[in-house]
């Protein structure tokens with residue numbers, strides 16, 4: 211079995227404090243891309259402690275959050291509100307009802323998917339759970355953020371060699387807004403070419419892409435892809 215990030219109770223709790231990458235870089239763009247979701251059915255894949263599930267419900271959606279980690283889900287359940295249902299499950303294997311969601315969100319989850327074949331599986335599964343013309347929004351660490359040393363979030367070499375080492379393993383360090391550094395290992399790196407072509411090959415049409423910097427560092431650290439089920 212491929213090695214994956216261990217979400218201990220401590221790390222799940224530490225991840226609840228805002229992070230520059232998630233809160234300052236990715237969130238504003240994702241919220242803008244979600245647009246008007248009043249009355250929409252959304253699935254938050256790898257929902258963690260429910261950060262985006264709650265944001266989507268606050269905007270009028272009905273949300274199913276799926277995560278395989280007990281500690282993350284315990285935190286999510288504590289803050290659960292009307293119109294959110296949390297399920298414990300692995301998005302590589304979970305069976306959700308087919309063609310039943312208008313919207314799927316995959317935020318900071320690809321970095322924890324341990325192989326190119328499992329990324330393909332996750333995109334295929336997601337396509338199956340979406341209604342026709344349903345939208346998939348993906349938020350990720352930007353794949354060019356390798357060894358760049360951003361003050362907000364950095365991908366550092368592990369066994370991964372370089373940008374073209376698709377599916378390789380890296381360490382990452384992400385800063386919370388209170389200055390604390392959180393370390394993640396392993397995180398997996400996928401090239402933009404692989405992510406975009408996999409979306410196309412699994413039956414999505416790419417609608418928009420955002421490359422988002424942190425302040426004026428001059429390189430992107432966040433990537434948001436918006437795709438529609440064909």
Ligand SMILES: C[S@@+](CC[C@H](N)C(=O)[O-])C[C@H]1O[C@@H](n2cnc3c(N)ncnc32)[C@H](O)[C@@H]1O
Pocket residue numbers: 217232255256257258259260261262276277278279282299300301302316317318319322323
């Ligand atoms: C970095 S956290 C992001 C959480 C949330 N999406 C957010 O934006 O706050 C990644 C989450 O993905 C979950 N995850 C990773 N691989 C998964 C899988 N195969 N099935 C279900 N959950 C998964 C982890 O348990 C973890 O809670």
